[in-house]
Each structure stands twice: as C-alpha cells, then as structure tokens.
Amino acid sequence: xxxxxxxxxxxxxxxxxxxxxxxxxxxxxxxxxxxxxxxxxxxxxxxxxxxxxxxxxxxxxxxxxxxxxxxxxxxxxxxxxxxxxxxxxxxxxxxxxxxxxxxxxxxxxxxxxxxxxxxxxxxxxxxxxxxxxxxxxxxxxxxxxxxxxxxxxxxxxxxxxxxxxxxxxxxxxxxxxxxxxxxxxxxxxxxxxxxxxxxxxxxxxxxxxxxxxxxxxxxxxxxxxxxxxxxxxxxxxxxxxxxxxxxxxxxxxxxxxxxxxxxxxxxxxxxxxxxxxxxxxxxxxxxxxxxxxxxxxxxxxxxxxxxxxxxxxxxxxxxxxxxxxxxxxxxxxxxxxxxxxxxxxx
Amino acid sequence: xxxxxxxxxxxxxxxxxxxxxxxxxxxxxxxxxxxxxxxxxxxxxxxxxxxxxxxxxxxxxxxxxxxxxxxxxxxxxxxxxxxxxxxxxxxxxxxxxxxxxxxxxxxxxxxxxxxxxxxxxxxxxxxxxxxxxxxxxxxxxxxxxxxxxxxxxxxxxxxxxxxxxxxxxxxxxxxxxxxxxxxxxxxxxxxxxxxxxxxxxxxxxxxxxxxxxxxxxxxxxxxxxxxxxxxxxxxxxxxxxxxxxxxxxxxxxxxxxxxxxxxxxxxxxxxxxxxxxxxxxxxxxxxxxxxxxxxxxxxxxxxxxxxxxxxxxxxxxxxxxxxxxxxxxxxxxxxxxxxxxxxxxxxxxxxxxxxxxxxxxxxxxxxxxxxxxxxxxxxxxxxxxxxxxxxxxxxxxxxxxxxxxxxxxxxxxxxxxxxxxxxxxxxxxxxxxxxxxxxxxxxxxxxxxxxxxxxxxxxxxxxxxxxxxxxxxxxxxxxxxxxxxxxxxxxxxxxxxxxxxxxxxxxxxxxxxxxxxxxxxxxxxxxxxx
Numbered sequence: 001x002x003x004x005x006x007x008x009x010x011x012x013x014x015x016x017x018x019x020x021x022x023x024x025x026x027x028x029x030x031x032x033x034x035x036x037x038x039x040x041x042x043x044x045x046x047x048x049x050x051x052x053x054x055x056x057x058x059x060x061x062x063x064x065x066x067x068x069x070x071x072x073x074x075x076x077x078x079x080x081x082x083x084x085x086x087x088x089x090x091x092x093x094x095x096x097x098x099x100x101x102x103x104x105x106x107x108x109x110x111x112x113x114x115x116x117x118x119x120x121x122x123x124x125x126x127x128x129x130x131x132x133x134x135x136x137x138x139x140x141x142x143x144x145x146x147x148x149x150x151x152x153x154x155x156x157x158x159x160x161x162x163x164x165x166x167x168x169x170x171x172x173x174x175x176x177x178x179x180x181x182x183x184x185x186x187x188x189x190x191x192x193x194x195x196x197x198x199x200x201x202x203x204x205x206x207x208x209x210x211x212x213x214x215x216x217x218x219x220x221x222x223x224x225x226x227x228x229x230x231x232x233x234x235x236x237x238x239x240x241x242x243x244x245x246x247x248x249x250x251x252x253x254x255x256x257x258x259x260x261x262x263x264x265x266x267x268x269x270x271x272x273x274x275x276x277x278x279x280x281x282x283x284x285x286x287x288x289x290x291x292x293x294x295x296x297x298x299x300x301x302x303x304x305x306x307x308x309x310x311x312x313x314x315x316x317x318x319x320x321x322x323x324x325x326x327x328x329x330x331x332x333x334x335x336x337x338x339x340x341x342x343x344x345x346x
Numbered sequence: 347x348x349x350x351x352x353x354x355x356x357x358x359x360x361x362x363x364x365x366x367x368x369x370x371x372x373x374x375x376x377x378x379x380x381x382x383x384x385x386x387x388x389x390x391x392x393x394x395x396x397x398x399x400x401x402x403x404x405x406x407x408x409x410x411x412x413x414x415x416x417x418x419x420x421x422x423x424x425x426x427x428x429x430x431x432x433x434x435x436x437x438x439x440x441x442x443x444x445x446x447x448x449x450x451x452x453x454x455x456x457x458x459x460x461x462x463x464x465x466x467x468x469x470x471x472x473x474x475x476x477x478x479x480x481x482x483x484x485x486x487x488x489x490x491x492x493x494x495x496x497x498x499x500x501x502x503x504x505x506x507x508x509x510x511x512x513x514x515x516x517x518x519x520x521x522x523x524x525x526x527x528x529x530x531x532x533x534x535x536x537x538x539x540x541x542x543x544x545x546x547x548x549x550x551x552x553x554x555x556x557x558x559x560x561x562x563x564x565x566x567x568x569x570x571x572x573x574x575x576x577x578x579x580x581x582x583x584x585x586x587x588x589x590x591x592x593x594x595x596x597x598x599x600x601x602x603x604x605x606x607x608x609x610x611x612x613x614x615x616x617x618x619x620x621x622x623x624x625x626x627x628x629x630x631x632x633x634x635x636x637x638x639x640x641x642x643x644x645x646x647x648x649x650x651x652x653x654x655x656x657x658x659x660x661x662x663x664x665x666x667x668x669x670x671x672x673x674x675x676x677x678x679x680x681x682x683x684x685x686x687x688x689x690x691x692x693x694x695x696x697x698x699x700x701x702x703x704x705x706x707x708x709x710x711x712x713x714x715x716x717x718x719x720x721x722x723x724x725x726x727x728x729x730x731x732x733x734x735x736x737x738x739x740x741x742x743x744x745x746x747x748x749x750x751x752x753x754x755x756x757x758x759x760x761x762x763x764x765x766x767x768x769x770x771x772x773x774x775x776x777x778x779x780x781x782x783x784x785x786x787x788x789x790x791x792x793x794x795x796x797x798x799x800x801x802x803x804x805x806x807x808x809x810x811x812x813x814x815x816x817x818x819x820x821x822x823x824x825x826x827x828x829x830x831x832x833x834x835x836x837x838x839x840x841x842x843x844x845x846x847x848x849x850x851x852x853x854x855x856x857x858x859x860x861x862x863x864x865x866x867x868x869x870x871x872x873x874x875x876x
Contacts, residue, residue, distance in 0.1 A: 142784030166379045221657035224644045226637040227773050229523030230373045231646025236657045260372030269781040274620055276633035277662020295630050300677035302613045306586035312575040315536035316591030317528035320642025322691040323667035324534040330671050333560040334680035338547050338569030342536045344528050345861035346597045
C-alpha cells in the first residue's frame with residue numbers, strides 16, 4: 001500500500017495509514033494508551049493530556065494530535081511520560097464525584113479505564129484534594145441527565161454538537177478551575193438549541209451525560225428503527241419484556257451508529273398501556289373484546305359477500321415487506337381485486 | 347434513491363429541494379452537513395427557512411408550488427451558458443430538441459416573476475450545480491405533494507441528466523422516503539397497478555406467472571388508489587375495506603371527506619397497534635404486533651433490504667400482521683397462506699420478484715442488500731442506471747415541461763398559502779410518538795408558524811390561539827411567529843388529533859401519481875378571542 005507507514009511502539013513494529021495519529025494507530029493495533037478526549041468520530045482535540053507519549057529524539061508529545069511518520073519510535077511508558085499523565089489523571093479524579101457504584105456509566109467509564117491503568121494512590125489524591133464541585137444537576141431534558149460534577153471537560157459533547165450536528169447547543173464557559181460545559185446563558189439544556197438526539201450522551205466517556213432511567217439490558221437485538229425511511233440500524237436493549245436502551249449500530253451502512261431523538265429515545269409506545277391487546281368487535285356502537293377465532297370468523301363471513309371490486313385494502317408503509325406481500329396476495333388472490341394502496345403519497 | 351446514503355458525503359454539490367432534511371431524515375441531514383463541512387457546495391431550495399439554510403451556499407426561497415419554474419429556469423441557464431454535460435447527453439439521453447424548445451418559455455424574467463427568486467441567484471445555483479461534479483439531488487414531499495408533483499420530479503431528472511449527474515457515485519435523483527418501509531410496501535406491489543417488483547397487473551404474461559404461482563385467477567384491471575378508494579366508498583362502489591396500519595382519518599388530505607367515506611362503508615376492518623382515529627370507526631379491530639415483536643424486513647430509502655428482528659413477545663393477544671392476514675385468507679378459502687415464518691414468505695417473494703431474486707434471510711444475516719439483487723451471488727446495487735435507463739431505448743428522456751400553478755392559490759378571501767410538514771419530535775399522525783412522554787414534552791401541540799409581519803397585520807401575538815380555515819374546513823392552533831415562514835405562507839404539521847390539519851388541506855391530485863397537493867392550499871387565519 002502506497003500510503004502505508006511503518007513505525008514502532010515500545011519496540012513493536014506497527015503499520016499505519018498515512019494521516020492516522022499515533023493514538024489511532026496504537027488503538028487499532030490493540031495497544032492501550034490512556035486517553036479521554038479523543039473520539040474516532042471527531043477531530044483531534046488534545047485537551048486531556050492523558051495520551052502523552054515519548055517520541056524518541058523529539059521528547060514528550062500528545063499522541064492524539066501527532067500523525068504517524070515513517071520510522072518514528074514511540075515509548076508509551078517512561079518516568080517522564082508517567083509523571084505527566086499521572087498528574088493529569090489525578091487532577092481530574094481529585095475533583096470528580098467518585099460514586100462509581102451508583103453511576104450509570106460504572107464499568108463502561110473511560111475515567112475508570114484511565115485510573116485503573118495509571119494506578120491511583122489515595123495519599124497523593126488527598127494532597128490534591130480541593131473543593132469538590134457541587135453543581136445542580138440539569139434534568140430538564142426528558143431523555144437525559146447532565147451532571148457537570150462528573151464532567152472531565154474532554155469537550156466530546158461540544159465537538160459532537162458542533163462537528164457532527166452543526167447545532168452548537170453547548171460550549172466551554174468560564175476559565176481555569178471554573179471551566180464548565182454550558183449552554184448560551186447557562187440555561188437548562190431544554191431551553192437551548194439542543195435537538196435531543198443523544199449523540200453527545202452516546203459519546204460521553206464518563207457519567208456526566210447519561211440517559212434518564214438508565215437500565216442495563218439483559219441482551220441486545222440488532223434490528224432497524226421503525227420511524228423514517230433512512231432505516232437506521234439499532235441495537236434494541238431489552239430486559240424483562242421491555243426496551244430499556246437503544247444504541248445506533250455502528251456497522252449499519254445506513255446510519256453508521258448515528259440516531260435522531262425518535263430513533264434513540266422514542267420506543268415507549270411499544271409497552272404503552274394503550275396498546276391493542278385483544279381483537280375488538282363493535283356491538284351496538286361499542287367495542288367488545290373478542291377472541292381471535294371470533295373476530296376472524298366474523299371478518300371472513302362478512303368479506304365473503306364483498307369479493308371483487310367492492311372490496312379494497314390499505315396496506316401500510318409501516319409494516320414489514322413480508323406483511324405487505326401477504327396483504328397484497330390476499331387482496332388479489334383471495335378477494336379478487338387490485339383495489340390496494342397505501343400511504344406512499346402522504 | 348438512485349444512489350446510496352453514504353455517497354452523499356462525497357458529493358461536490360448537493361441540491362436539497364422540498365426536503366426539511368434535518369427534521370424528517372435527521373441522519374441523512376448529518377450526511378448533508380458533513381458534505382458541506384467537507385467543502386461540498388450546498389443549494390437549498392425551500393420556501394421555508396430550514397436548518398440546512400444555515401450551511402447552504404445558496405438558498406433559493408421560491409414560492410410554494412413554483413418548483414417547475416425554478417428548476418426549468420436553472421436548466422435554461424445551464425443550457426444557455428453551455429454548461430451541459432454534452433457527452434452524457436449524447437450517449438445517454440434523447441429528446442433534447444423538444445426539451446430545448448420547452449425551455450423557451452422559461453426566460454429569466456418570467457421565472458423570477460413566478461418564483462419570487464432573483465434571477466441572479468437562480469443563475470448562481472445553476473452554475474454551481476453544473477460546475478461541481480458529482481452533484482446529488484435530494485428531494486422529499488415538498489416536491490411530490492403537488493398537483494404537478496410528477497412534473498417536479500421530471501424537472502429534477504432533467505437537471506440531473508443535463509449535468510451528467512446520474513449513474514455514478516454521489517450523484518443521482520434521490521427521493522428521501524418518509525416511512526420506514528414505504529419502499530418495501532411499494533416493492534411488494536401494495537399499489538393498485540403492480541404486483542411485487544413493479545410487474546404490471548395488466549400484462550397477461552405477468553398475470554399468468556402469478557396465477558400459476560398462487561393457483562388462482564387474477565383481475566387484469568388495475569385497482570383504485572387510496573384517494574380514489576375513499577371516493578368510491580362514498581359512492582358505495584367500494585363497500586368493505588381492510589386497513590392495515592394506516593390512519594387516513596388524520597393523514598389523508600381533506601380528512602373530513604376521508605372520515606365520511608369510511609363511515610359510508612358496510613364493513614371496515616382495521617388492524618393496528620393502537621385504537622387509532624381510523625380504528626375507532628371500524629366494525630372489527632385486530633391487534634397487531636409492533637416492529638420490536640416480529641421478524642421481517644424493511645427496505646430503506648436507498649433500496650436496502652434489512653432484517654427486522656424480534657426482540658420482545660407480542661403484547662397480550664396481538665399478532666404479527668402477516669399471521670393475521672394469513673388467517674383471514676385461509677378462512678376465506680385462500681390457498682398458499684401456510685407460512686411458518688417470514689423467511690418462508692421472503693422465499694416466495696424472491697421466486698416471483700426479479701429485483702429480490704438474490705435475497706434470502708441467510709444472506710441478510712451478513713448485512714442488508716440493495717435491490718436490484720437478481721441472483722444469490724449478486725452483491726446488490728448501490729447506484730442505479732449506470733449503463734442504461736429503464737426506457738424502451740435505454741436512454742434517458744429529457745422531458746419538456748410547462749409551468750402550472752397550484753390548484754388553489756391565495757386570493758382575497760383565503761390570503762395565505764398553507765404548507766405542511768413534520769416536526770422533528772413526532773412522526774406522521776403521532777400514533778407512536780404521541781405515546782412517548784418525552785417526545786410530547788418536547789412538542790405537545792400544533793403550532794401555526796407565521797411570519798411576524800403577517801401576524802402583526804392581523805393582531806396576532808406569539809402563542810395566541812388562531813383559527814385556520816380553508817374551503818374545506820377549519821382547525822385551531824397556537825400561533826408561532828417566526829421568520830422561518832416567508833410572508834404570505836403559513837406552516838403546520840399534521841401530528842395532532844386535536845388540531846387535525848388535513849381537514850383543511852387540498853385534495854387536488856397529481857394526474858399521474860395521484861398524490862394530493864398537501865403542500866399548497868389557500869387559507870385564512872384569524873385570531874380567536876380569549
């Protein structure tokens with residue numbers, strides 16, 4: 001390959017594509033370098049300083065911003081590297097709400113990954129101890145919670161909203177230790193330009209942005225969203241007969257993991273108490289529950305009298321292709337008419 | 347779509363017309379925004395200021411219903427300035443002379459006068475489209491829901507052919523289909539004139555094929571369209587109706603008429619997941635399973651057939667739609683309805699549908715496939731028309747067109763044009779989204795979007811209750827003053843049963859597609875007291 005570049009990480013020879021960053025190439029080869037603010041969908045940011053490595057002959061560098069070059073020798077573990085990233089990690093953790101067991105992101109948290117890799121000593125943390133943030137939790141959005149006390153200022157949410165959505169509902173506000181991710185005027189997120197797509201929630205590496213009533217599913221089923229015609233691949237997380245979480249399927253060519261507000265959060269209708277759970281027959285102007293046998297017998301006995309062009313069917317753009325096939329076959333082969341349409345035009 | 351969603355990002359130019367992409371197809375909206383970020387030229391043509399306008403290089407704010415004039419005006423510039431792709435036209439197109447002749451009517455002054463768009467802007471857009479290849483045209487119901495919707499689509503096809511933008515990646519004429527499986531429903535012949543795979547019901551050869559497969563004799567007469575069926579019901583020509591997962595009482599244009607029609611039936615069966623406004627009128631209601639409770643496939647807007655997998659057991663006594671229909675068919679003596687699983691139905695579909703012939707559940711396990719997929723080895727077709735068009739000659743026919751105004755224009759009595767669309771937070775008649783508490787919180791009522799200047803003239807303030815009246819009916823809504831609506835144009839969704847917008851809309855049909863003119867009707871707006 002023309003654009004292939006060879007370089008070494010900790011003495012191991014690595015091949016990477018031209019333009020890849022050192023961090024990207026390393027992660028692709030299963031080599032872990034601590035990081036928080038880097039995300040494969042976003043431009044490199046270089047905010048968290050955790051992905052520090054030593055480039056032989058050049059000194060310390062953040063690996064998320066440096067593109068690979070032929071012959072580079074990267075060292076991921078040295079006293080200098082360790083010192084810098086340990087301090088960076090300790091500063092983040094010192095002001096973080098460490099209530100991990102209660103956190104929706106527990107075991108799926110990038111800060112936990114970093115801490116467990118670097119190793120945290122309580123004594124050192126205590127020396128750094130400063131005022132723990134005590135910011136109000138923003139639960140104004142119906143679908144997710146913003147807990148800035150757990151925010152690590154990686155900027156992934158800001159860049160997601162800017163680079164991917166082009167909405168820009170949030171940005172960094174204030175300076176130094178007072179830095180926050182905020183909406184214009186610091187208003188609740190519901191009053192911002194946010195479109196509730198949850199793309200930032202899906203990318204947040206810690207527990208600062210989590211879905212409301214988050215529950216871990218028992219299993220996930222790969223299927224397709226039921227709303228518009230994009231046909232986004234989704235992973236329906238189910239638990240106890242309910243849909244408790246939905247993720248975009250990164251392997252789906254239709255959406256490559258992206259979802260909108262309806263596709264990510266719009267499935268409560270499935271278990272809504274209004275669902276029809278029994279056939280209904282109208283008797284004297286009111287619906288009465290019936291068995292399928294009764295209802296189907298009634299339908300069949302009535303429809304026998306209307307075969308041919310006095311019968312018509314509205315099929316549906318909502319049901320499956322197989323459902324539609326059967327509906328049209330029934331209309332044509334059994335009822336003997338082509339009076340068949342659906343809301344394709346609406 | 348002639349092309350695929352992924353290709354949008356690599357387009358050098360995108361023309362988005364009659365599509366509020368970020369609202370109705372949000373994930374495709376992301377691709378358009380990414381393309382613009384990558385440097386693609388973006389032309390947005392829309393009477394309303396939509397989100398994409400903020401990243402557009404040119405925004406053509408034409409008057410509702412003047413798309414043919416706008417697009418033929420662009421074609422004229424491309425022709426006059428010699429910007430056509432001559433070799434593409436030479437090799438792949440026909441009817442150029444007649445087309446050129448019809449362009450004569452679209453001189454820049456006329457086009458500017460009809461569309462309200464300055465001719466310089468139209469020329470700029472035309473040059474942009476012709477000068478940046480590949481160019482992808484994206485459109486939606488803002489193009490089709492007109493009494494001349496077919497002409498609108500032909501005008502887009504003309505532009506694509508003139509600029510050589512069809513049959514190659516990141517180009518094409520791309521309708522963004524609005525519903526999860528509208529493509530699959532059409533592919534399966536849930537239409538009055540075709541069997542699965544768009545095979546014509548009035549072709550003797552095709553009909554014999556299906557008669558042999560299904561073991562019955564079939565009608566050779568094309569049936570009625572949805573709107574025509576409702577008309578026939580009122581005239582007692584259609585007396586029994588089977589409605590599966592549709593809610594025409596809210597979704598059909600001139601909805602009061604639709605409701606009357608359903609009430610005039612002798613027998614109405616509705617099969618749905620909720621007791622919809624339409625189901626309320628039924629004699630028998632059959633409970634269906636949702637997408638999460640059954641196996642099957644949906645075919646998306648880029649013709650990709652994708653597996654839908656059962657994640658939950660059907661609620662209560664609800665059943666998959668295919669199962670219910672098969673039971674009815676069997677009780678009526680139908681043969682060939684003994685399927686045990688949708689995979690078997692797909693087996694039958696592929697045996698009768700050339701474009702689905704290579705589709706099987708085994709193959710779909712590895713990911714979706716784009717039709718045409720004519721054999722089990724075929725990889726599917728991301729780009730259509732790469733070598734020839736589906737015409738007798740194989741050539742693309744440039745279509746002469748004339749401008750026709752909408753069936754109903756604003757006048758003294760009904761001074762505003764009402765155009766309709768969706769909100770990001772709801773879907774169609776809200777049967778599903780209306781039962782998601784969070785979505786209701788984000789949008790809980792119908793709004794009449796109106797330009798502040800118009801509102802001021804009528805003494806209407808933001809949030810005032812207003813009445814919207816057309817020649818067919820009236821609805822009420824809360825006013826939302828916004829410059830997103832140009833003066834003279836108001837906008838509503840059709841999501842809310844308590845403000846059933848389609849009571850007002852126009853039933854004028856496109857003569858070919860029979861699509862109602864939901865995007866243009868004349869209304870008056872009045873502030874309600876208190």
